[in-house]
Amino acid sequence: xxxxxxxxxxxxxxxxxxxxxMFAQAPPAVPLGLIPVQxxxxxxxxADKAALGKLLYFDTRLSxxxxxxxxxxHSPEFAFTDGKAVSSGIKAQKGGxxxxxxxxxxxxxxxxxxxxxxTLEEQAGGPMQNPIEMGNSHGGVVxxxxxxxxxxxxxxxxxxxxxxxxxxxxxAIATYERTVLSGNSAYDRYKAGNKKALSAAQERGxxxxxxxxxxxxxxxxxxxxxxxxxxxxxGTDKPNPDAGRHDVTKNDxxxxxxxxxxLRDIARTAPYMHDGSLATLEEVVxxxxxxxxxxxxxxxxMTPLNLSKAEQTDLVEFLKSLNGxxxxxxxxxxxxxxx
Numbered sequence: 001x002x003x004x005x006x007x008x009x010x011x012x013x014x015x016x017x018x019x020x021x022m023f024a025q026a027p028p029a030v031p032l033g034l035i036p037v038q039x040x041x042x043x044x045x046x047a048d049k050a051a052l053g054k055l056l057y058f059d060t061r062l063s064x065x066x067x068x069x070x071x072x073x074h075s076p077e078f079a080f081t082d083g084k085a086v087s088s089g090i091k092a093q094k095g096g097x098x099x100x101x102x103x104x105x106x107x108x109x110x111x112x113x114x115x116x117x118x119t120l121e122e123q124a125g126g127p128m129q130n131p132i133e134m135g136n137s138h139g140g141v142v143x144x145x146x147x148x149x150x151x152x153x154x155x156x157x158x159x160x161x162x163x164x165x166x167x168x169x170x171x172a173i174a175t176y177e178r179t180v181l182s183g184n185s186a187y188d189r190y191k192a193g194n195k196k197a198l199s200a201a202q203e204r205g206x207x208x209x210x211x212x213x214x215x216x217x218x219x220x221x222x223x224x225x226x227x228x229x230x231x232x233x234x235g236t237d238k239p240n241p242d243a244g245r246h247d248v249t250k251n252d253x254x255x256x257x258x259x260x261x262x263l264r265d266i267a268r269t270a271p272y273m274h275d276g277s278l279a280t281l282e283e284v285v286x287x288x289x290x291x292x293x294x295x296x297x298x299x300x301x302m303t304p305l306n307l308s309k310a311e312q313t314d315l316v317e318f319l320k321s322l323n324g325x326x327x328x329x330x331x332x333x334x335x336x337x338x339x
Contacts, residue, residue, distance in 0.1 A: 025044075025045055025046050025047060026045075027039065027045040027178075027179070028179060028181075030181055030183060031181055031182065031183025031184040031188070031324060031325070031327075032183050032184040032188045032189065032192060033183040033184060033185065033187070033188030033191065033192075033222060034104070034107075034181060034183040034222055034223075035107075035222055037106040037107070037178050037181070038106075039175070039178065040119070040121075043121060043171045043174065043175060045175060045178070046158060046175070048154075048157045048158040049158040049159070049171070049172050049175045049176075050172075050175045050176045050178075050179050051154075051158075051176075052151075052154045052155065052157075052158045052172040052176075053171075053172035053173045053174065053175045053176030053177070054176045054331075054334065055151075055154070055334055055337060055338065056070075056145075056169060056172055056173050056176075057069065057070045057071055057173050057176050057177070058070070058071045058333050058334055058337075059337055060072070061144055061148070061337075062128060062134060062136065062141050062144060062145070063089075063090055063128075063133075063134035063135060063136055064090055064134065064135035064136040064140065065090050065091070065135065067090055068089055068090050068133065068134050068135075069134075070124070070127065070173065071333060072087075072088075072089075073087040073088075073089075073099040073127070073133070074099055074101070074102045076327075076328055076331045076332065076333065078268070078269070079101055079103060079265045079268035079269045079328075080101045080102035080103050080180060080269075080331075081098070081099045081100065081101050081269045082099050083270070083271075084098070084099070084271075084276065085098060085271050085275065085276025085277065086098055086275065086276055087099045087133070089127075089130070089132045089133035089134060089135060090132075090133070090134065090135040091135075093131075093132045094132075095132050095133065096242065096275070097113050097242070097274050097275060097276075098271065098272075098273065098274060098275060098276035100112075100113060100259075100261055101261070101262070101265065101269050102177050102180050103180055103181070103182045103262065103264055103265055103269075103324075103327065104180070104181055104182055104223050104262050104264050105120060105177055105178070105180065106120070106177070106178035106179075106180075106181065107222070107223040107262075108120075108223075108225075108227055108262075109227040110227070110259070111123035112126070112259070113244065113258045113259050113274045114244050114245050114247055114248050114258065114259070115229065115245060115248060115259055116247075116248045119174070120174035120177055120178065121167075121170045121171055121173075121174040122170070123174075124169075124170040124173040124174050124177070125138060125166060125169075125170045128141050129141075138166040139166075141166065141169065142164055142165055142166055142169065145164050145169065146164050148338050148339065149338075149339070150337075150338025150339045151164065151338045152164070154338065155168060155172075158172060159171075180327060180331060181324075181327060182264045182265050182323075182324030182327050183264075183324050184324055184325045185264070185321060185322050185323055185324045185325070186198055186202070186321040186322075186323070187202075187206070187318075187321045187322055188324075190321075197321075198318075198321055199317065201313070201314045201317040201318075202314070202317045202318045202320070202321045203318075204311075204314040204318075205314035205315045205316070205317045205318025205319070205321075206318045206321075208307065208311050208314060208315045208318070209315060209318050209319075212305070212307070212311070213288070213305050213307065213315060215315075217301055218230060218260045218301065219260060219262075219263050223262045223264060224262050224263035224264060224322065225260045225261060225262045225263070226260060227259065227260065228259075228260055229244070229245045229254060229257040229258060229259055229260070230257055230258070230260060230299040230301070230302075231244075231255070231256040231257045231258075231295065231297045231298055231299050231302075232258075232273070232287075232288075232292050232293075232298075232299060232302055233256075233292035233293030233294065233295050233298050233302065234258075234273045234274065234275060234277060234278075234287075234292075234293070235256075235273075235274070235275050235277065236256050236293055236295035236298075237293050237295075241256060241295075242256070242274065242275065243255055243256065244256050244257050244258045244274070245257040245258065245259075252297075253297070255296070255297045256295060256297050257297070257299075258274045263319060263322050264322055264324060265322065265323050265324055266281065266319050266322055266323075267281060267319060267320045267322070267323050268323060272284050281316045281319055281320075282312070282313075282316055285307075285312045285315050285316055285319075286312065288302075288305060289304065289305045289306070289307050289312060290304060291303050291304040291305075
């Protein structure tokens, strides 16, 4: 049976519904060593949405005074952190925790050090209305974007509507963030069969990591984290310790516990720990080697490792082998923004 072409023309969908972004699109291929990213059913990947999200991610106009963007604290220059012990927001106000990397956040479960956000979309909206960070409100963010004519066609292209609201805004940002991936590290190439990818020191360090120090009890899997929460003793000797996960769950067992971060690109994301109190990987390994700081809730896995200085050095060298390739060139800040 032939199909009447005139009938097809009569019921043709509006042009914007036929835009490529409205059809299912395959996300970018993941680097060696990673698994495919699972996008939420209510926020599937599209290239147009990711492109919009990138602009919003880097746009300082979303903050109350036009000085702070997502990238201020999560910059490609510092492997999507800010290189500081604790981050600064509008009016140079300082927060209480170090900015975790956005790299491979697509594989993370709950977001933030304390896991208070269940999704990347929810996380993206948090700093916008934090008085110390971007100092705005969701209504203020939406009003700002609506006042920039150049954003309307981009929302149309990404979502099939020129409506601008906080839900679509955070969905676009989260889509972009899920494209920030790090793999194809020396370790990944070694595991793929290139036995020359690691140095002799890194091979020794790998053995220490998995067998003697057993770092993979918490830093396991393709993203080198189980996304679990642990009390390592960091900051518990201070006058007013950060309660961490406890502030979210109110469970005494979570007091002083923080989310285990990925070790991907760990050599590029100093300083370390939730408070940025350890400046180098050498200090981190030494801290673990000593068994942490004793407190009422120290994780049972935090016991002295008894590594020699040479073994500590080799372990640091292995951690350096987890630096990925390619993501920095792919995520340079935009040179122009919608007007």
